[in-house]
Amino acid sequence: MSQQQKVLILGGQGRIGRSVAEDILKHTNAQVTITGRTQKQIVSQPNLQFLVLDLAELKRLREAIKEANLVIHCAGPFHYRDETVLKICLEEKVNYIDVSDHRSFYRKLIPYKEDVRKAGITAILNTGIFPGISNSIVRQGVEQLDTAETIHLSYVVSGSGGAGITVMRTTFLGLRHPFEAWIDGQWKTVLPYTKREVVEFPKPYGKTGVYWFDMPETYTFAESFKVKNVITKFGSIPDFYNHLTWITAHVFPKSWIESKKGIEFFSKVSYNMTSVTDQFSGIGVAMRAEIQGIKNNQKALYSSSMVHQDTAFAAGCGTGSIAQYLLEGKINQPGVYPVEQALSTDLFIEAMQNRGIKIDQQMIAQD
Structure with missing residues (x-):
């Protein structure tokens, strides 16, 4: 029997972080740990636990990341964040996802693409809705x-x-x-x-x-x-x-x-x-x-x-589906990528169908 995989969600008490956790708990058997600087009341359920953690506490942050198979960075706003979490994931060889939403953060992380590739881990940025x-x-x-x-x-x-x-x-x-x-x-x-x-x-x-x-x-x-x-x-x-x-x-x-x-x-x-x-x-x-x-x-x-x-629910579906595919090994693409470079259309369609999200599309010929 394979060992249960562990997901660490940084900033998991916010609305987006909770939605990501809910999606992963619904679509995988992983154990999910959400973090926050102070503990708020969370609904007790199987495979979900809470860890008090400030991202400035680098030693404790590293210990938490070391225990995980996948880290999901939801602690925005990302205008104020740097590459620290990705660097620790790189050093500990742990897959990484974030819900970053600004190019300044993307530019801080993309220079690590080759180092991340050599480490054999996958980092996918800009997930969500x-x-x-x-x-x-x-x-x-x-x-x-x-x-x-x-x-x-x-x-x-x-x-x-x-x-x-x-x-x-x-x-x-x-x-x-x-x-x-x-x-x-x-x-x-x-x-x-x-x-x-x-x-x-x-x-x-x-x-x-x-x-x-x-x-x-x-x-x-x-x-x-x-x-x-x-x-x-x-x-x-x-x-x-x-x-x-x-x-x-x-x-x-x-x-x-x-x-x-x-x-x-x-x-x-x-x-x-x-x-x-x-x-x-x-x-x-x-x-x-x-x-x-x-x-x-x-x-x-x-x-x-x-x-x-x-x-927020839809954002959870976007990030949670990528987490699911990384845990299942359906995405295994060492390096640092935005979503469109890492998630195939076939997997995207499957994820949206499984989550009840409908995409309407049409092609119109023009003169």
């Missing part, structure tokens, strides 16, 4: 075309998304600086929360405004798919949150969103507001990917979309 499931939706579409030229990926979240205050912090951190986007085959500077577009999402969302937003996919898709354009846009429901975010990004003094105190203030105010509006708007997510390219020597537009009533 967006980034995460979004990456696989785009890969699926690119594979349907003979040549892909433009990727346009839009996301919308209702209220808080049920994902907690950390996601609020991430949103406001994403407003601080212009970023580089891949446009016409070169990197061009884009201002966050500009160039509003109205995108048709699946019901119940319908037409909703989205804006330029810095996502890891903006950066990784250019390498993964060799396309000319990568556009990533984000919006909120109700729409007045979009206008408030725009005002925060473009009207308030820049110093307000460049300080930790300012970020914390905006995050807490927004979280308190969504605590009220979530009751009416829900906490769901919708994504729409449109990929322009060539199919059978003719211009074509591939579009796909997904919707789920619980953003």
Whole structure:
């Protein structure tokens, strides 16, 4: 009888971390340990335990990682994190996943790709819903075309998304600086929360405004798919949150969103507001990917979309499915990768079907 595998979820008490744990417990027989700086009450269930752990306690962090078969880093915001956890996983030869959602963190980890490959472990970054499931939706579409030229990926979240205050912090951190986007085959500077577009999402969302937003996919898709354009846009429901975010990004003094105190203030105010509006708007997510390219020597537009009533649950599915496949040995690709370079479309389709997440897709020939 094979030994029970062990999963360590750092930052596992947050809404995303708990959703990841729930998915792994449902779809594997692994023993899951979630960590946090202080212990909150968790529902007692088989194969789940808690460990008080501060990531700054490097000796205890190493001891915990050494005991695991897989480490999942959920302790954001990742703007403030460095490569410490990956380095320890590398030294202890333990597979690694994270739910990072900013290119600055990706850039800190990707230089370790060759060392991680030599160590024989797999590290997969940017898992979750967006980034995460979004990456696989785009890969699926690119594979349907003979040549892909433009990727346009839009996301919308209702209220808080049920994902907690950390996601609020991430949103406001994403407003601080212009970023580089891949446009016409070169990197061009884009201002966050500009160039509003109205995108048709699946019901119940319908037409909703989205804006330029810095996502890891903006950066990784250019390498993964060799396309000319990568556009990533984000919006909120109700729409007045979009206008408030725009005002925060473009009207308030820049110093307000460049300080930790300012970020914390905006995050807490927004979280308190969504605590009220979530009751009416829900906490769901919708994504729409449109990929322009060539199919059978003719211009074509591939579009796909997904919707789920619980953003945090969907994020748990995205990360949990990759954890499942690593534990089962279905993913064994030593090195450091974003999701679209590590998860095959066949495995992605299987994971979504097993979790009841439907991806609608269509191909339209264009004149």
